[in-house]
Structure formats: C-alpha cells, structure tokens
Amino acid sequence: MTTDGRTPVPTAWRRLGSRRDIQALALVTAAYLAFFAATRQPDIGTLLETTARNVVPLAITAAVARPWVQRILRLRPAPGLVLHVGLAVVFSLLWLWLLTLAGAMLGGSSVMRFVVNPFLEGPAADWQFFQGLFVYGLLACFCALEQPRREATVVLVDGPVATTPHLVRDGDTLAPLALTRLVCIRGADDYSELLTLDGVQLVATRLGVFEALLDPLRFVRVHRSAIINLDHLQRAEPAGGGRLILHMTAGPPIAASRAGARALRARAL
Structure with a gap:
C-alpha cells in the first residue's frame, strides 16, 4: 500500500483492457x-x-504474447532483437494453430467431438505464417508506444547524499519519503517497491536511479533487485556459497548475492 493507505496500481497494469485495446480489436x-x-x-x-473464426484466435494470441513483448522491449537492443525474432515465430505458429482448432470446433458436429484437419496447406499456410510475423511487428510497435517515458524524473532530491525527506511521485501524487524510515528498496522492471516502517509504496522508478541518488555509506545494493538501509539491518546469516540472508527491522528476509555479501563483509570491523 502507499503511504496514504491506497493500493498502488502500476501504469502498465492499468493499460491492460484499455480503450485503445478495444479500439484496435474493433478496427481488426x-x-x-x-x-x-x-x-x-x-x-x-x-x-x-x-470473421469471428479469424479475430478470436488473433485476440487470444495477442493477449498471450503482449506481456512477453513488453518485457523484451525493456531489454537492450541486441538481445531484444533476437528474442523478438523468436517470439514472432512462436506468435505466428500459435495463431495458425488456434485458427486450425477454431475451424475444427466450428465445423464439427459438437464442441466435444471434432476432427482437426489442416487449416491451410502449401502457399496459403506460408502466407498465413508471414501474416503472423507482420501482425507481431504491429503488436510490438503498439506496445512500444505504450512504454512509459523513462526520462521522466520521479524522485526529487537536493543531491546524492541529501538527508532531508525526499519526494516520490506516483502518477500525479507527491508524497514525502523520510530516508530514516526507509528499510529497503526492491526492483521490479521499471518499478521499485519502497518498504518503509509505515508500509509499502510502488513508484515508477528503476532501482539503478535510487542507487545513484542515495548515500552509499548507508544504502547498499545487496542484489540486482534489492537495496537495503544499513540502519535497519538486524543481522546477516550465512546462506551457503558465499551468500547471506539479511533480516531487517521490517519486511521479509532479503537474499544477498555473492557480490552483495562481499560488499557487506567489507564493512565489517
């Protein structure tokens, strides 16, 4: 929950089932x-x-592929391009398979007894496959337009070691965040979950942004998806393989990676 008691909803989640999706489906x-x-x-x-035999399988295929497309768009260009090619092939094959299944079900004597025959063969099947690649490209462009603008500033501070309360923005709402009450920060794609002594707040800011802004003497990145406040670290237990399990004053234990554990051990007296 946010500091005012509301449950935060990420912007990307709010876009699912939006008016734009309905308009796109109506246009198709x-x-x-x-x-x-x-x-x-x-x-x-x-x-x-x-029309329904073609549109419904396409809508199902797009709904299944869309979350994966959004994840790939957050990656760097080189690995993202490779994954896009693979997902485009899967998208086309899935659409073709659903078309075949829909044709069998609608053409059978009942929905419980039907025979699956090839929907398309030869050049027609090849054309349908390349049509799926084209539609996947449109879906990827559609999802890219919905990506949040990463250049937007969502954390306002006076400097990287500021000790005064920070302001964090969730949509159009600004809320103060006292660093002394901040226990840890967990990253999740383009969002970060701030765990404080007052509750949990979700903000549209990458974990790397917090790492660059916060005081490195107090805040340590112990995992690629977690930053802790040393003031709220109660104890660290060995977890094998050079890793640690960190117990904080609030929230569940945090697993520190080997690199994070080395950073913590380097601070030990």
Whole structure:
C-alpha cells in the first residue's frame, strides 16, 4: 500500500483492457468483415462466423504474447532483437494453430467431438505464417508506444547524499519519503517497491536511479533487485556459497548475492 493507505496500481497494469485495446480489436474486426464481404460475398451468418473464426484466435494470441513483448522491449537492443525474432515465430505458429482448432470446433458436429484437419496447406499456410510475423511487428510497435517515458524524473532530491525527506511521485501524487524510515528498496522492471516502517509504496522508478541518488555509506545494493538501509539491518546469516540472508527491522528476509555479501563483509570491523 502507499503511504496514504491506497493500493498502488502500476501504469502498465492499468493499460491492460484499455480503450485503445478495444479500439484496435474493433478496427481488426471491421477490416476482416470488409475483406470477407468484398471477396467472398457470403450471407450475414457466414460472414460473422468467418470473421469471428479469424479475430478470436488473433485476440487470444495477442493477449498471450503482449506481456512477453513488453518485457523484451525493456531489454537492450541486441538481445531484444533476437528474442523478438523468436517470439514472432512462436506468435505466428500459435495463431495458425488456434485458427486450425477454431475451424475444427466450428465445423464439427459438437464442441466435444471434432476432427482437426489442416487449416491451410502449401502457399496459403506460408502466407498465413508471414501474416503472423507482420501482425507481431504491429503488436510490438503498439506496445512500444505504450512504454512509459523513462526520462521522466520521479524522485526529487537536493543531491546524492541529501538527508532531508525526499519526494516520490506516483502518477500525479507527491508524497514525502523520510530516508530514516526507509528499510529497503526492491526492483521490479521499471518499478521499485519502497518498504518503509509505515508500509509499502510502488513508484515508477528503476532501482539503478535510487542507487545513484542515495548515500552509499548507508544504502547498499545487496542484489540486482534489492537495496537495503544499513540502519535497519538486524543481522546477516550465512546462506551457503558465499551468500547471506539479511533480516531487517521490517519486511521479509532479503537474499544477498555473492557480490552483495562481499560488499557487506567489507564493512565489517
């Protein structure tokens, strides 16, 4: 929860099922309706069935792939490009498989008994596969437009070792954050979870930003996804392999990596 008692909702989560998604689905449906009406000229019942047979599998495939696309977009360009190529192939194959399954179910005597036959073969199957690659590219561009602008400043401080209360921004809301009450910070993609003696607050700031701003004499990055306040460290227990389990004044124990454990041991007297 935030410091005012509200449960924070990340911006990316709020976008799921947004008006833009509904508009995109309506546009795709209208495009399929117009295409089948112009090329096949079926009756209205067949037109709606054929459109649904194509749109529903596409919507399911896009919904499954979208979270993975958003994760890949946060990576560096080189590994992201490789993963995009692999996911595009999976996207196309999944869409083709769902099209085949939908055709079998709608063409059978009942939804419980049906025979799966190839939906497309030869050049038509190849065309459908490349169509899936194209649609995946559109989905990736769509998700890229929704990525939060990373240049926005969400933590306001007087300097990297400021001791006065910081202001953190969650959307349009500003709330004070006293460093003396900050126990630890956990990173999660583009967001960070601030654990204080007053509760938990989620802010749209990467963990690396906090690491650069906070006093390194008091705050130590003990894991790639965790920074602790040494003032709130109660004890550190060995966890094997050079790692440590850190017990804080609040919250669950934190696992320190080998590098984080070395940084803590270097401070021991």
